[in-house]
Amino acid sequence: MTTTLSARPLRVVLVLKTNHGCMWVAPHVDALLARGHEVVAVLPPGEGRLRRELARRAVSVVDSPFDFGFRPGFRTLAGLFELRRTLAGLEPDVLHYHLFASALAVRLAGAALGAARVHMVPGPLHLESRLIRVVERFLARMDTVTICGSRFTARRYRALGRPAAKTPVIPYGVDTCHFRPVGPAERAVARARLGVEGRDFVVIMVALVYAPKALVHRGRGLKGHEVLLAAWRRFHAEHPDSRLVLVGGGFDEAGASHRRELVAEFRLDEDRSVTWVDTVDDVRPYYGAADLSVSPSLSDNHGAALEAGAMGVPSVVSDAGALQEAVDTAACWVVRADDPDALVTALHEAWAEHRAGRLADRAEVARDRVVRQFDSAPAAAAVAEVVERAAGRGRRLISVFTETRSGGDHRAYARYLVNGDRLCLVTRAEELVSEAARPLPDYHGPVALVRTLPRLALAIVREVLRAEVVVLRQPGPIGWIAAVACKLLRRRYSVEVVGDPFDVLVSGTLGRAGRSCARLARAQMRWVVRGATAVSYVTGSALQQRYPAAWGRRTAGVSDVRIDAGALRAGPREWSPAPFGVIAVGSHEQRYKGHDVLLRAVRRLVAEGLDVNVVLVGGGRRHDELVALAGKLGLADRAHFTGPVFDRARVTALLDSAHLFALPSRAEGMPRALIEAMARALPAVGTCVGGIPELLGPGSLVAPDDDEALAGVMRRLLTDPVEWERQSLRNLDVARTYDSSLLDERFSTWLAQVPAARPRRRSA
Template sequence: MTTKEDAPDRRLRVVLVLKTNRGCMWTTPHVDALLARGHEVVAVLPPGGGRLRRELIDRGVSVVDSPFDFRFRLSIHTLASLLKLRDVLRRLDPDVLHYHLLASALAVRLTGLATRAARVHMVPGPLYLESRLIRLLERITARLDTVTICGSRFTARRYRELGRPPARTPVVPYGVDTRLFRPPSPAERVEARARAGASGAFVVIMVALVYAPKRFIHKGRGVKGHDVLLKAWQRFHADHPDSHLLLVGGGFDEAGAEYHRELAARFRIAEDPSVTWLDSVDDVRPHYAAADLSVSPSLSDNHGAALEAGSMGVPSVVSDAGALPEAVDRDACWIVPKDDPAALAAALSEAYAEHQAGRLTERSDAVRDRIVRFFDSSRAAAVVADVVEDAADFPVARAPGDRLISLFTEMRFGCGTAAPGGFTRYLDLGDRLCLVARTTEPDAGEGEALRPLPDYRGPAGLLRALPRLVPAIARAVARAEVIVLQQPGAIGFVAAVVCRVLRRKYSVEVIGDAFDVLAAGTFGPMGRVVANAAARLTGWVVGGASAVLYVTNFVLQRRYPATPGRFTIALSNVRMPEGMLLDKPRKWQPGPFCVIAVGTHEQLYKGHDVLLRALHRLVESRFDVHAVLVGGGRRHDELVAVAESLGIADRVSFIGPVHDRRLMTVLLDSADLFAMPSRAEGLPRALIEAMARSLPAVGTSVGGIPELLERDCLVDADDDGALARVIGRLLTDPREWEQQARRNLELARTYEKTLLDERFSVWLSHIPAALPDRRIT
């Protein structure tokens, strides 16, 4: 076995410890993410065969037999086998011990202290925290975890109640492979229902292993709630004989198999043709393809089967136990009290009525959209890998606190300008911030908070300013302790060149797409000519970064990938301040209607000219609509002239720039629809702020907008005809309008400041010093 010192480059040895060979398949995406970053993964599992062992070996993971069986008894044998496990872990010499499930966690906490490794516990479910005895045990022993990754917000709250700080309890769902679990085609669905022998029936599915009742928690009851569903089914099926229940999942172990047999006998499954109970299967997708509705009636659970069902477009009925309500779209699914067969039967009846009316399938897109946005396993696995890498250096000298971070940005400031909200988050952990930016005041003095650069406007202005701009950027780089460059932009690019020459490390925030901005014609025909070159230069800057923050989940990552092995994080620079989020969704009101758009008029990449042409189409078709355009800049008068030439000047209110948040809130609340017809975008703050006020929205399929809006609310850039059609449809369909209002408000909640600050602290900890151990005084 090679040792860490033998490795030519810095990489981690991560030892995965699990108490099972056959379960925990949700750990494999995490292993894939770690392997993709060049780290070594070794697994310690119980002896014997199993699907998990096979999957890990197929990935090239070394698997070591555990001498401990993960059963805690007061015996000499338990002590002896724990000591042997300690010796195994010591010989493996890990950088990080990574473990799931309580028995694995206890074993590693007791034996892992023999190593100097960081300890990362990931919690798949909150069940054991319902035991008073185990809560007391976790209050004491969880302190031995470097990080406790919580698989849900519910679990995080439980651990924080036990005294674990938020910084040590990040929330990362296990998620689901949304590429593998996808809605079936009509032909696949017909075939699946035919195989199930339920072509004309209302098919309800429950996918869950059968766990034997626990001694101290829900005594005498299986936690997955099979008995609750079977009681509810007897009531429901009596009134709806054309329905069929499909149960998929056998016993988790021998005790679970015995409980399975007991349930089957108690509810006379063998005599009930309306119920089919299958054993565990490797692939549940064909069964979901046949189903109309999924049920998760657990007494305690994490996100459960609702993720796989939702990813396949199957709406769910879930109990209000644990984290299950987090997994579903409340407007497209049903949440019922746990252990309440009557409430469950009533929800089944509601779903049946929608099925009969042909409306149940209309929920499919909403449930699928939620899972793709919040629970995709590949994105979740990348965050787990981030946490593992961070824990390996926890705590280290590069941790945030009292550093001076120089941030090179394209923004323009006046003398004494305070850092806007998107930048002040760099100060939250005790660091100081210096903005390296253009200033509108030529005599602005240099200080710690602002290092002024010569001002310029447009490509021609940039060329004229270069002789003064380059030396100013070079001086700022040479004096910087920690360097962060925003991209795209000329300032960040020049700073990156200087960093390469001076051999300084730098990090990058990718906040937009250079290619989209230029290819859209924002800077005229010459912009289109240089769009590809600008994209390559941006990619070059990103490729040289030690750490990269993307404001999108996947769009910018695809075009400007970081160098493999470098730290990356997907993190919006938009944070909803307290009071911005509306308390409850808005209700549709009849016209006249108001459409609002917010964005700069410095260039035309926000597409307000396209909105004006769309408005003209609507007015011509006698649609009673008015537009409010918020923004200013040198192309403002040109937009006013466009409105006048189209004969709609009386239908457009040009507000100019709005900096008062209260006034902006009033404007958004008085509108009926938000429009973002941009030709280029990163992740647009204005759109998220509109969604926070429960506004339905329409946007273009550029930048990060598709990560925020549903497909039916997207149009191509510069297509004013499509924009007019979508605006007209949304404003005149009360049901869709209110559905989008609810959905947008729910999505905006994920941008609450408190939810994002934890992840931003991870970003801060990965920004390296420009020079090792360099401190500027």
């Protein structure tokens, strides 16, 4: 006999010790309301921004009878007793609380009420106190689940004895649609409002001011304002063309008092290089005016680095708490906490890059990390899932077996959550979009794979056994091993086909050993796909023909390349005469992008008298080889190598300035770079591999490694205005079919039809 959970919506009681801040709970409330649950908030009396935001969502707000101050005496006991009466009267299914004082109050007042208790920890500060760690070792056991806002905080709680299954890592995140890079016009207006002149170097710090705490960092402000101000004195003395903008008032009256002390100590009323703005509802104009963000905290979670990164502003962060998790070191600086000397050095380096015009190149990397790992929408959905599970509810848990190491890539995996399902990535990554992590033994290369195989297979079998729904992303050994395990354990599985192992191996990019394994890899892939109950392909027909699903299986063609509406050009282009520009975008790490073939084709065109130049965007270990080849071919003045370009606006500008996009790849899946070029209405030429034939017409395709044929197609397209403009219109129309909303809807439909790993037993 089976038991079915009631479909009654949950009543979630949110408890916080403030009604002013903590705006990061708003997306969580939205996610719970979207799932049909009821949310009631218990906040201190009085007006505040959080109370207004909750009222706007029609969330009931109840005044807390307890002030969350734990002073010894009868008044504290009486307040806790009244809080218990309030909570009991609300009849909660789940008590959901943030901040340590709120957690302590709810644990004591909400004991034995029969409600699940979900504690979400916004930062690790309280765990820096030895006394609190001793207390928390025992009190944290009262939480049904402790959601940790960072991996750093999770490690702290697990060191106190909380199991990994009870301490999932879910960041608070940031709204990456609300916080996004500004255009040149907006930036000019924002800088003008601050009185910034010309190319002045603008540094910003966004943080509330907290008074020094008694138990941790005695005498020191937690956000490190004094560290930055001490460093700024020295830095500005050498660079008078720099400005510092501080945004944020006191967290409370004690914080406001500490702010006044800092203003007096550093004589900021007399320092025209420093502007200190009080707390504002919208910090985006300040980020829009900034060249660099600084978070010099002594203790923090992910802090302001997330908002800055989402706005495309690189950061300098201290190594305190979880700040290092928020940034990509390729785009940002990490310095020792409470070290003005290290901060001055980082400011000097950032200033030098600003003056050289290179600092803006870090913007795309900074934003990309935040969008992939810290977008608040999928994070809020993950919090809602944990709340449901804590109450004994929940939708399907989809276990995705994948080779990727980017376990926190929210954007790539958020589509699995669209139907309200829960997600578990089974991978070599250390973190997860939701749920507890399921890391597998790591390996690098075939030799390491063989050595790791027994432990890897055992771990995969364990995950197959506990999975409710199994999805294998192929190709890759993890998915293949999981397919074997499913067959042996009589579990059903589905497959996402995201590439072709045969093309990659037979192209020679992995050497002779790779070529010798190409046919075996293709046979393994076909076997895995044939055994799947449902198959999704990133192509419309190419991969379907090579790796067909069994008859009667549910299939879909859904590209993993998505184009936002704002990236599409408004209309087709008009042809212009020589000189002609050809552009190629792709990694130089391996040979399979065929940029060497492109250089030889360009040499043929130049030899025929055609005025043509080529721009190669990308970097990698074969970059120098390509530069040397260009020189050998006599193209030193016609081949321009940009190296890696992280600024999306610059890539768009390069595409818009070109006449033709070239993708002479030896192996491909569904090429993102080609689709993005087509979205700019750029005519293109490519090879007959992977998904390229689905994007380009027969007249724009050539065989791999055929520079003569490539030169012929390029010549025809560049010198025929009518055909060139026809291709511009055609490519733009094709790119429009990769609109992200359309593809997400298609994937959602397919995913809803994916069956459970084990058939449900019928009720007795």
